[in-house]
Amino acid sequence: MKSVEVSNRVEYIEKHFVDETVMMKQIAKDLEADNKAIQVAPYEGKILSELVRLKNPRSVVEIGTLYGYSLSWILEAIDSEAKVWSVEKLEDNFAKSISFLNTHNKASQVNIVHSSGIDFFEKWDFSQKIDFLFIDADKGNYLNYLNLALPHLSKGAVVVGDNTFLFGHVLEDSPPENYSKNTWSKMKEFNEILGGSTGEFSGMMLPTLQGMTVGIKN
Numbered sequence: 001m002k003s004v005e006v007s008n009r010v011e012y013i014e015k016h017f018v019d020e021t022v023m024m025k026q027i028a029k030d031l032e033a034d035n036k037a038i039q040v041a042p043y044e045g046k047i048l049s050e051l052v053r054l055k056n057p058r059s060v061v062e063i064g065t066l067y068g069y070s071l072s073w074i075l076e077a078i079d080s081e082a083k084v085w086s087v088e089k090l091e092d093n094f095a096k097s098i099s100f101l102n103t104h105n106k107a108s109q110v111n112i113v114h115s116s117g118i119d120f121f122e123k124w125d126f127s128q129k130i131d132f133l134f135i136d137a138d139k140g141n142y143l144n145y146l147n148l149a150l151p152h153l154s155k156g157a158v159v160v161g162d163n164t165f166l167f168g169h170v171l172e173d174s175p176p177e178n179y180s181k182n183t184w185s186k187m188k189e190f191n192e193i194l195g196g197s198t199g200e201f202s203g204m205m206l207p208t209l210q211g212m213t214v215g216i217k218n
Contacts, residue, residue, distance in 0.1 A: 006209070010043060018046045021076070027069045027100055036093075039066055040136065040162055044208050045073035048134065048160060051214065052077035055158045057131030062086040063117040063145050064137030068097040070162075074134065075106045084110045087120045089137075117141060121148035129154035136162040140183035142190045150200070157217040159201065164191055165211030 020028075020042055031037045040048065052060065052074050058081060065071055065088035074084060088094040094114045101107050113120055117137055130152045135145050142161055153159070166187045169176055175184035194203040194215030203215030 010041070010209070013043045014041075018042045020045075021072065023100060023104065024069060024072050027067045027072065030096070031067055031069065036066065039069040040073075041209070044162065044210075044212060045070055047206065047208070047212065048162075049073040049077040051158060051160060052132055055132050056082075057158075058082055059128050059130050060084040060132040060134070061130050061149070062134045062136070063120070064088065064135065065097045065112055066093050066136075068100045068112075070134065070136060071097070071101070071110070071112075072104070075104060075110070078106070078109065080109070082109060085113055085120075085124075086110060087113045087115055087117055087137075089114075089116045117145050118148065121145065121152075126152045129157070131157050133157065133159045134162075135160070139163060139166060139187055140180060141186075143186040143193075146190060146193065153217045155217060159194060159203075159215045159217070161190060161194070161213045163210045164205060164213040167210070170211075 028039065031039055048070060056079065060074060060078065060082060062071055062074065065086040071086050078084065088097060094112065097112050101110055101112060118141065130149060131154050133149055135142055146159065164187060166184065169179060169184050170188050170191065175181040191205060191213050194201050194213050196202050199218065201215035201217055203213065206212040206214060
């Protein structure tokens, strides 16, 4: 009964608050066809977009482009002065995202980088601080990405991590059997840091179905 109720609420939200572009719908269709439908849900994309709009950043970094679905939501919210770097490690995902981006009217404001997130932060020459960071990639590296990004974050920068319930595993007091203890412990620490445990951020986990943690750099 509860799952039906949740589904109905999501359906209501997406009916009244979410308006996907033609590109978003095509990206989602291609991801489904390629058995890669792990992108944010439409309502989560809208939440991300509104967070970007509220921040009005000059520089945005996304770790985990996939085909560019969440990137499309980010682009809906930025103004003409903003620049976006979106990082994708896998060659086929990178190529697919480029093919979609080339048709976007804000393509000139985006640089899709073919790299791992770790290499990006270790080697990239940042000419300006990061105002908005979105992480939706390999879960075991969320904390590493946060720590590597930290020196490059502006005061008041917004950091968003998706899937931070870790499929429900962070609710447990110990890691489930047959699941990485390192990933489990690192995600819990990532959430705690964005929640304010170290004093570097103030934040909150939004209760989306998969969890979306938002932190603001102090």
